Amino acid sequence: MIIGIPREIKKEEYRVGLTPQAAAGLKKDGHAILVESGAGLGSGFSDDEYLLADADIVDRGTVFSRADLIVKVKEPVREEYDCLGHRQALFCFLHLAPNPELTGILLEKNISAFAFETLSDGTGLPLLSPMSEIAGRMAPLMAAYYLQRPAGGRGVFPPGIAGVDPAKCVILGAGVAGTSAARMAYAIGMETLVLNVGMDRLRKIDGMFSGRVRTMLLNDITLRDAITGADAVICCILVPGGRTPILITRQMLGTMKKGAVIVDISVDQGGAVETTRPTTHAEPVYSVDGIIHYAVSNMPGAYPRTATLALSNATLPYIKALAADGAEGAVEKNQALRTALNVYRGKVVNRALAEALGVKAFDIETLASAKPVS
Numbered sequence: 001m002i003i004g005i006p007r008e009i010k011k012e013e014y015r016v017g018l019t020p021q022a023a024a025g026l027k028k029d030g031h032a033i034l035v036e037s038g039a040g041l042g043s044g045f046s047d048d049e050y051l052l053a054d055a056d057i058v059d060r061g062t063v064f065s066r067a068d069l070i071v072k073v074k075e076p077v078r079e080e081y082d083c084l085g086h087r088q089a090l091f092c093f094l095h096l097a098p099n100p101e102l103t104g105i106l107l108e109k110n111i112s113a114f115a116f117e118t119l120s121d122g123t124g125l126p127l128l129s130p131m132s133e134i135a136g137r138m139a140p141l142m143a144a145y146y147l148q149r150p151a152g153g154r155g156v157f158p159p160g161i162a163g164v165d166p167a168k169c170v171i172l173g174a175g176v177a178g179t180s181a182a183r184m185a186y187a188i189g190m191e192t193l194v195l196n197v198g199m200d201r202l203r204k205i206d207g208m209f210s211g212r213v214r215t216m217l218l219n220d221i222t223l224r225d226a227i228t229g230a231d232a233v234i235c236c237i238l239v240p241g242g243r244t245p246i247l248i249t250r251q252m253l254g255t256m257k258k259g260a261v262i263v264d265i266s267v268d269q270g271g272a273v274e275t276t277r278p279t280t281h282a283e284p285v286y287s288v289d290g291i292i293h294y295a296v297s298n299m300p301g302a303y304p305r306t307a308t309l310a311l312s313n314a315t316l317p318y319i320k321a322l323a324a325d326g327a328e329g330a331v332e333k334n335q336a337l338r339t340a341l342n343v344y345r346g347k348v349v350n351r352a353l354a355e356a357l358g359v360k361a362f363d364i365e366t367l368a369s370a371k372p373v374s
Contacts, residue, residue, distance in 0.1 A: 004067025014042025014304035024053035119340035130310035136180025143232035154259030159189025173236035174201035242352030
């Protein structure tokens with residue numbers, strides 16, 4: 001199979017879909033690797049390193065026109081829509097629920113679109129998890145920075161000092177990102193409270209921190225009480241493939257302290273705050289009703305070397321399976337890759353995505369047994 005690795009062109013996205021070491025492994029399996037010139041530079045990988053891995057360094061047009069499988073990090077942006085080929089396979093973070101425009105392009109071109117963020121191995125989300133760890137650990141650090149008065153914040157020193165309380169950090173969600181956020185918030189001395197809809201994860205956090213991180217069931221009452229006293233709120237809510245439910249409304253911002261910071265990690269799936277809109281590393285924050293919003297849609301991209309290595313380690317076995325069997329063969333043989341499939345043969349096949357878009361979800365089995373669309 002011919003595997004294409006384009007350079008990411010989303011603003012301030014420095015990660016790359018494949019490391020030279022991973023490229024060498026795929027080349028050893030007999031696949032051709034086309035890497036766009038300069039694709040790895042943001043993560044510290046030179047074209048020469050890919051050449052040593054026996055990959056071919058080519059221009060952008062060649063990557064998209066010749067590859068059977070495109071491996072990216074972030075979803076295609078508008079400038080890439082025309083580059084995508086009919087019936088190509090695409091493997092990357094897609095986050096389609098808040099992006100009907102891209103979904104329409106993938107459907108129109110009969111692209112087999114596999115999403116990192118929905119791939120499940122039966123125990124978790126192995127491709128999303130390493131990025132969730134980075135984003136989760138980043139979130140309290142970003143909140144701490146923007147709590148500074150010169151940055152527009154309340155001027156509360158996150159760990160406090162003798163005789164003065166630390167900042168209060170409220171974390172919504174206790175998955176990988178939420179747990180990672182709790183770890184970092186606690187480590188830098190913030191008074192930390194985690195809210196989650198289920199008790200099992202709260203018990204794990206309680207045990208992990210020996211009760212030093214407070215936990216509480218997430219409902220309308222506890223949420224309103226928690227954010228009213230918070231200096232920082234970190235949103236880590238996830239509905240794999242679907243749109244994140246809005247938990248904090250515009251009206252609720254009025255109950256929060258002026259200069260408080262919201263870090264909405266859920267922004268990729270639409271955000272958990274009504275006033276969330278995607279931002280970039282160049283312009284990461286904006287203020288609504290005196291509340292600072294940090295909603296960078298590719299947070300791990302700030303640390304591209306670490307993020308690329310972690311992501312490539314996780315994705316390589318699945319890229320190998322896709323390359324060995326092709327999209328249709330992988331759909332038939334590999335259950336994990338079936339969970340990653342969002343769009344197939346011109347139809348939406350992920351139920352959470354279909355619900356978010358208000359369209360019918362088609363059965364993969366039925367589509368797989370039908371004659372391919374020409």
